[in-house]
Amino acid sequence: MASFDIPTIDVSPFFKSDENEGAKKQAIEQIREACVSYGFFQIVNHGIPSDLLSRTIDMYKTFFGCSDEEKLCLPDNYLKSTPNSAETFEHLWFRFPFSGFNNCRSITPHFKKVLEEIVSHFTKLGVVLEGIISECLGLPPDFLSNYRNGRSRDSLMGLHYFPATEDDNTGKPAHEDPGCFTILYQDEIGGLQVHKDDHWIPIPPSKDKLVVNIGDVIQVLSNNKFKSATHKVVRPIETNRYSYVFFYNVEGDKWIEPLPQFTKEIGESPKYRGFVFEEYHELRFRNRSHPPARPEDLIHITHYSISN
Numbered sequence: 001m002a003s004f005d006i007p008t009i010d011v012s013p014f015f016k017s018d019e020n021e022g023a024k025k026q027a028i029e030q031i032r033e034a035c036v037s038y039g040f041f042q043i044v045n046h047g048i049p050s051d052l053l054s055r056t057i058d059m060y061k062t063f064f065g066c067s068d069e070e071k072l073c074l075p076d077n078y079l080k081s082t083p084n085s086a087e088t089f090e091h092l093w094f095r096f097p098f099s100g101f102n103n104c105r106s107i108t109p110h111f112k113k114v115l116e117e118i119v120s121h122f123t124k125l126g127v128v129l130e131g132i133i134s135e136c137l138g139l140p141p142d143f144l145s146n147y148r149n150g151r152s153r154d155s156l157m158g159l160h161y162f163p164a165t166e167d168d169n170t171g172k173p174a175h176e177d178p179g180c181f182t183i184l185y186q187d188e189i190g191g192l193q194v195h196k197d198d199h200w201i202p203i204p205p206s207k208d209k210l211v212v213n214i215g216d217v218i219q220v221l222s223n224n225k226f227k228s229a230t231h232k233v234v235r236p237i238e239t240n241r242y243s244y245v246f247f248y249n250v251e252g253d254k255w256i257e258p259l260p261q262f263t264k265e266i267g268e269s270p271k272y273r274g275f276v277f278e279e280y281h282e283l284r285f286r287n288r289s290h291p292p293a294r295p296e297d298l299i300h301i302t303h304y305s306i307s308n
Contacts, residue, residue, distance in 0.1 A: 006194065006203055007034045012045035014128050032136035039214040039229030040194045040203070048121040050208050053185050056118045057242055059111045060158035063092060064242070066106040073104040085291070086173050088235060089161040096154060119156055122183055122246040126154070129181060129212060130248070137222055138261065144180065147217075153179070153249035153277075160242055161191065164235035171233035171241065176300065177215040178284045179249035184211040186243040195230040216280070216301040217250055220272045223258035228301065252278030272304045280304070 009030045013023040034041035063071070071078045071090075080090040096119065098112060130148075131141040161171040171191060186192055192203040192211065203211055219228035235241060250256070257274030283299040292298060 006038060006040055006042055006201060008042040008044060008209065009034070010045050011043045011128070011132075014132065015045070015047050028132060028135055031132055035133070035136060035214055035218075035226040037227070038194060038196055039219075039227035040211065040231070042203070042206070042209045042211050044209055046125055046210055048118075048125065048210070052114070052118060052121065053210075054207065055114055056158075056244060057185070057187050059114050060092065060160070060242055060244060063106055063111065063158070064090060064160040070104070070106040073106065079288075086170060086295070087288075088164075088168070089159050089171055089233075091157050091159045093155060093157045096156075115156065118244075119246070122156070122248075123154065125183065125210075126181075126246070126248040129183075133181065133214075133218065133226075137226065139259075147180075147250035147254045149251050153251055155247045155249070156244065157247070158242070158244040160240060161233060161235045163239055164237045166237075169235045169237070171235040173295075174230050174232045176219075176228045176230055177213060177247065178217070178281055178301075179215040179247050180217050181215050181248050182213050183246040183248065184213070184243060185245075186211070187241065189236055189239055189241040191234045191236060191241050192243070193232055193234060195232075200232070215247075217256055217277065219301065220256050220304070221259050221262075223262035223268060224271050225262055249281075250277050252276070252281065256280070269306070271306055272301070273306055275304055 007030060009027055011027055013020075013027055031041060068080070071080075071092075074092070077093050078090070079093070081087045094115070098116065127145075130144045134141050134143040137143075164171075174195065184192070186203075186205045188205050188207070190202065190205045193200040194203060194213070195201075213229050213231060214226050216228045218226050233241070233243075254277050255274055256277050258270040258272055262268060263270045280301075280303075283303065287298050
């Protein structure tokens with residue numbers, strides 16, 4: 001393993017009305033450097049109570065402990081990987097607002113309340129991070145909000161990774177996330193790794209830290225100035241692993257292409273052709289619902305790359 005350390009950044013200055021601008025500027029510079037170098041960083045003092053983070057993990061553990069019959073009462077939201085899949089996990093996925101819960105015994109009123117509470121916190125944090133990332137790119141603080149007309153593309157996913165075998169410890173193969181950015185909380189088991197300079201760097205778990213990674217939309221808009229980090233999950237032997245992620249996305253009808261600030265205004269050629277986000281999102285979804293026979297045929301953001 002490489003000796004790189006994923007940056008941990010204190011974002012409390014953005015939650016205090018009386019905080020000095022110097023502390024904000026320092027955090028913005030740290031996040032900018034992390035987005036350029038890694039596409040990954042961890043944050044502390046993010047405003048989400050640690051007991052809520054832990055309770056959400058516990059609720060997911062309870063859900064995944066139910067019978068398959070109970071979990072499959074949500075066929076549009078629950079998925080279990082097949083024996084032939086390169087992935088080895090099950091997930092519970094929701095877009096917002098929550099619906100269809102009342103007909104499923106495994107989604108108790110308390111579970112629903114906890115999910116709604118964590119989503120509310122993630123959404124508020126997402127708005128703050130959106131503004132920070134805009135400033136890191138030298139754009140107006142509200143720039144990225146122009147790509148969002150609400151929360152209809154955001155989603156929350158709880159994940160349960162099955163224990164590894166002697167022959168296979170893959171939880172989720174190497175990939176990038178398609179949207180703006182992702183906020184993740186992992187249990188004490190760990191297993192998340194980010195790729196940098198031909199090395200896989202483990203992200204140690206912490207009950208008080210959240211992991212943030214940049215997605216493909218930001219990489220394209222910035223014309224590769226910011227990195228959509230390649231990451232994967234390694235499963236531990238004889239131990240279950242749990243995590244949940246919040247995907248902060250743009251509206252499906254938004255046109256995504258390298259911004260003029262990072263191309264013609266500075267004399268750089270665009271590295272991607274433009275596309276409608278929903279088009280790309282659907283291609284990525286097909287990777288999972290109809291995986292190609294050859295791994296090299298999986299769709300990545302390189303599908304839109306321009307050879308200069």
